[in-house]
Amino acid sequence: MATWRRITGVAGLAAGAVAAGAGAVMAAERIAIGRTQVLRTTASPGRLGELRGQPLTVLTDDGVPLHVEIDEPPAAAKRTGRGTPPQPLTVIFCHGYTLNQDCWHFQRAALGRHRLVFWDQRDHGRSGRSAAGAASVDRLGADLDLIIKAAAPGDMPVVLVGHSMGGMTIMALARQHPELFGTKVTGVALMSTAASGLSAGSPWMPRPIRPVLTRALPLVLSGAATGYRAMLVERGRRVAGDLSFLSTRFIGFGDPRVHPAVVDFLEQMIRSTPIEVVAAFGEALYAVDMRDTLGVLGRVPVVTLTGDKDRLVSPSLGQELAEAIPSAELVWVPGAGHALILEAPEVVNEAITSLIARVEAGAAARERSA
Numbered sequence: 001m002a003t004w005r006r007i008t009g010v011a012g013l014a015a016g017a018v019a020a021g022a023g024a025v026m027a028a029e030r031i032a033i034g035r036t037q038v039l040r041t042t043a044s045p046g047r048l049g050e051l052r053g054q055p056l057t058v059l060t061d062d063g064v065p066l067h068v069e070i071d072e073p074p075a076a077a078k079r080t081g082r083g084t085p086p087q088p089l090t091v092i093f094c095h096g097y098t099l100n101q102d103c104w105h106f107q108r109a110a111l112g113r114h115r116l117v118f119w120d121q122r123d124h125g126r127s128g129r130s131a132a133g134a135a136s137v138d139r140l141g142a143d144l145d146l147i148i149k150a151a152a153p154g155d156m157p158v159v160l161v162g163h164s165m166g167g168m169t170i171m172a173l174a175r176q177h178p179e180l181f182g183t184k185v186t187g188v189a190l191m192s193t194a195a196s197g198l199s200a201g202s203p204w205m206p207r208p209i210r211p212v213l214t215r216a217l218p219l220v221l222s223g224a225a226t227g228y229r230a231m232l233v234e235r236g237r238r239v240a241g242d243l244s245f246l247s248t249r250f251i252g253f254g255d256p257r258v259h260p261a262v263v264d265f266l267e268q269m270i271r272s273t274p275i276e277v278v279a280a281f282g283e284a285l286y287a288v289d290m291r292d293t294l295g296v297l298g299r300v301p302v303v304t305l306t307g308d309k310d311r312l313v314s315p316s317l318g319q320e321l322a323e324a325i326p327s328a329e330l331v332w333v334p335g336a337g338h339a340l341i342l343e344a345p346e347v348v349n350e351a352i353t354s355l356i357a358r359v360e361a362g363a364a365a366r367e368r369s370a
Helices: 021-041 101-110 137-151 165-176 207-224 227-239 242-252 260-271 275-287 291-297 315-324 345-369
Strands: 003-006 054-059 065-071 090-094 115-119 158-163 185-191 302-307 329-333
Touching (some): 054 137, 065 101, 090 165, 101 115, 101 260, 101 345, 165 185, 185 345, 291 315
Parallel strands (some): 090 115, 158 185
C-alpha cells in the first residue's frame, strides 16, 4: 500500500488548450512579447544547463559511447574521523524522453554534498547514436547496468533517480538484474513516469479522439523521420519559435506562470533531439509494459512523484505505479505538470534528500546490528 504525501503551496492554475490557426499565431505573438518583457524584468533562475562534472565515457556492448559526468562531494563530507571511510552513496540520475542530463540542473545545484552521476541516454544529448532500429527501453536498462558498473564500482551503494523514460529505464534494469535491488541498489525515486506504455493516450489529447491519435501518432512520427520529410520537419522545428514555446509550456508544465527561461531551456533540449530519435523512442515507449518489475523495486525504499497536471503521463498512472510498489511513498504535487524536476525543484530535491536519509539510516541500523 502506497504512503501518500500531498504537497501544498505549488501554483496550480492549468493553462488552457493551445489555440489553433490564426488564434495560435496571435497567441504566439502575445507570448513572445510577454516573454521578452518577463525575461527583462524577472530574476533569472540561473545559468541553466551550464553545470558540468568530471567526464567519463562508457562504451556499450553495441558500440555506443555514453556520455557520463560525475560530481564528487567535498572531501570533508567523506571523512568520518576514524577507521576506513565508508563507500560513498552514489546517486545516479536517468533523464526522460527527448531530454539530456542538463534537465537535472536544479537537482545538481542543490544536492552537491552527495556523490552524483548524470548520463545522457543513448541517442540523446552528448551520447552516441544507435544503429537503426535499436531503440528500446530494455536496451536502456542494459545501458544503466553498465553505467552503474563504471561510475559506482565495487560495493559502492547506489540510489537510482528516474524521470519519465528514465523511470522506465530503472524498471528495465530491475527486470534484467533483480539481484541488484536490495544489494547494490539501495533506493529508487521515480517521477512523472508509469509502468505501462502510453497506449491509453496522454491527457493532452482530447478524450473522444484519444484512441485514434494514440494509434496514429507512432506512424506519423515514423513517417516524418525518414528522408526528405525528416529534413523538412527539422527545418520546421528550427523556425517554429514561439509556437514551440507555447506547446512546450502547455504540455510540459502545469503552471502557466512558470519562468519563460525554464520553458525555453526545456524547449531547446527537446528541439536538439533529432526527429529520428523522437520517432524511434516514441514508438518504443508506446509499447512498454514494466508492471512485472514493481515487486523487485519494492525490495528497497521507493518514492514516486506525480504532478496532478501532467499532460504526458496521466496522473492516474502515477498513482497506480505507487500503489503497485510495496511500501512506496507517493508525493502528489498539485498544479505541477510533467517537467516536475524543473517546475517544482524544491519538492523533488526534498523527496530525493529524504529518500537518501532513509537509505542511510537503514544502512546504519544494519551496521549496528551486525
